[in-house]
Amino acid sequence: MRRRAILEALLACALIGRAAPARASSARVLVIGAGMAGLSAARQLADEGFKVTVLEARDRIGGRIHTDRTFGSAVDLGAAWIHGTEGNPIADLARRARARTVATDWEAFALYKGGAEVGDRATAAGERLAERWLTAASAAAERGDSLGELLAAEIARTGAKADPATLAVAQWMVTGAIELEYGEDRDALAAIAYDAEEAFEGDDVLFPGGYDALPRLLAEGLEVRLGAAVERVVHDESGVRVYGGFGEMAAEVAVLAMPLGVLQAGRIEITPGLPDGHRRTLAQLGMGVLEKVVMRFDEAFWPEGLHGLGALDSLIPVEHYPLDVHGAGPLLVALVGGDAARALAKKDEASAVRAVLAPLAQAMGRELPAPKQVVRSRWTDDPWAMGSYSVVRPGGDPEDREVLAKPVGPRLWLAGEHTVVDHPATVHGAWLSGQRVAMKVLATLRSQ
Ligand SMILES: Cc1cc2nc3c(=O)[nH]c(=O)nc-3n(C[C@H](O)[C@H](O)[C@H](O)COP(=O)(O)OP(=O)(O)OC[C@H]3O[C@@H](n4cnc5c(N)ncnc54)[C@H](O)[C@@H]3O)c2cc1C
Known part of the structure; x- marks a missing residue:
């Protein structure tokens, strides 16, 4: 099977990090969505010294990682397994979070x-x-x-x-x-x-104590604003402005890390709109439930x-x-x-x-x-997920997801499980997409 570029990109990211040490910067990055993709990108960029704000529509972080404790013990209503622990970055994260797995x-x-x-x-x-x-x-x-x-x-x-x-x-x-x-x-x-x-x-391992230990670890010390649903994004060469019930926020760059279903439903207005390649690919994907x-x-x-x-x-x-x-x-x-x-x-x-x-x-x-x-669980009609995870419809090609890794504009990118070719519909895919977009944002901010 083909090996895609994500892991290579991660390596490149690490090299960029070493070649150009982080300089203290007031550059502001907005990450929209506090799921694994958004938190992965935000963590990386904050660790590089950039000022990052995460805007999250829900009153909790984690997105499609959602641990319920109604019964006294942890039950995951969204993602439950790490699929394959060997070489899986989520398994490393679980070790760092000291989360027990079975x-x-x-x-x-x-x-x-x-x-x-x-x-x-x-x-x-x-x-x-x-x-x-x-x-x-x-x-x-x-x-x-x-x-x-x-x-x-x-x-x-x-x-x-x-x-x-x-x-x-x-x-x-x-x-x-x-x-x-x-x-x-x-x-x-x-x-x-x-x-x-x-x-x-x-x-394949489960988390008896809850998968939510992982987003919690990533979010430690990050500025995350809950209940901040982004309704409109305006972007150009100089930066990005986002609007919602919280008011208006501006940044030098932004990452849209919300689910495919939310993008497809037009719940967020993007001006100028997505490039044709992005739009074509999004139309060939669907949300499975x-x-x-x-x-x-x-x-x-x-x-x-x-x-x-x-x-x-x-x-x-x-x-x-x-x-x-x-x-x-x-x-x-x-x-x-x-x-x-x-x-x-x-x-x-x-x-x-x-x-x-x-x-x-x-x-x-x-x-x-x-x-x-x-x-x-209620993923089918969850307004901030609109389904469980992305699938390719007849007529589409899984390789087309690659297009979604390209910039939406000079200062705007997508991230999320739907944007990766090799590992879609998984927690590790979401995390890898966040690392990949962080590398692109770093390159943009450091070239200024
Ligand atoms: C039932 C179920 C079972 C699964 N099982 C597994 C499994 O066992 N193993 C596995 O690896 N994967 C599994 N998955 C898939 C995995 O959960 C997802 O691929 C992954 O969590 C997606 O992460 P993400 O960051 O791309 O998106 P999300 O986690 O959905 O994060 C996106 C965030 O954006 C927020 N948002 C949306 N719109 C806006 C807006 N307008 N403004 C601000 N914020 C917004 C959302 O609230 C959300 O927090 C499962 C998923 C489901 C639903």
Whole structure:
């Protein structure tokens, strides 16, 4: 797989830092958005001696990292895992924050169908079949194809030959790899973007104490103004002015580190507008949706030691993750992706709980207890996210995201998970985009 320029850019950044030591400067940088991208850029620039102000619309930092503590223990309603710890800058950050992490054991997943646990042989055969379908669909992909179209052809070609248990596992695995991974239905995804991301090796780890330790570490000592929603940005060769309910602020340079969904919805007016290349690329991307329903029970109804449960009787994209295994008590997190997540977001609490527990009850072949307390994520209609993370629509190309790293104007840049080719839709991608934009801002400020 191609290795993109971000890590090289980071190295270059470090070199620039050494070649031209920071001079005390009154240059003011505005960073709009206190998610991982914005905080990563702000931290770097503040450490270089520049005066940085972060403007954040919400009353908290972290953006799509959002740890809830309603149940007494930490539950992440947004990002939960560091995906692959080897060489992952977020794993370094977690060590610096002294945040405890625990690896998810993907082998400790119980799959149920028709009232019984699916056996190892059917699970392994289903996994192989799913892999064959996905590999074949990926290999056949050309620009313009939807992933759903190519997969349907593969499934029709070989699915009928598989026995029902293998077929059910394969269908479930594919749903996990697409609708739950990308938060989008397969028909709305570009086939060429499937698995085009770079992945770090190593464990996928969770934060029993909450992912929010990381944005907190980055924000230490930074000037962050909460409740400061930016509505208008005006930029030219001399600088940037931003406007909102807080009034007007001016800076020499600014970084727009808000999510793709917010940009696409036109919630911020940019004058002069985005260059054509930026606009074309943004139009080919979409916001996938992953919603979580966190349920607290009197006691766990699932076998001890499980890291995940899968219900194979239905094709609804839902997976269940017990948190008792990490010491959080009898909590179960249901993850729902794509259109099913959008539908879930419209339901009241009781219907949402029914929607995520019914497939599990059917697959386990028994009635399940009602949860004592429920907390839900609301990414679908969150005005400061407008979805969960970016995806490439059919017709688009993942490489086009590269355009979004180019300056919007001489003093204005974008940052965020949607702007990176190799690691979109992740915390590390967001952080890397912040480091990359910081390098560009440094180069601009130091050339003056
Ligand atoms: C349910 C869910 C599960 C996920 N799971 C994982 C996972 O397990 N592992 C992983 O690596 N990634 C995961 N992700 C993705 C990851 O959370 C994001 O890619 C990353 O956090 C995005 O960071 P960001 O800085 O680009 O954007 P954000 O975190 O969204 O930050 C943007 C900030 O801009 C603010 N903002 C928006 N508009 C304005 C405005 N007009 N003025 C001022 N401020 C504004 C927002 O409030 C927000 O704080 C998940 C995401 C979701 C939603």
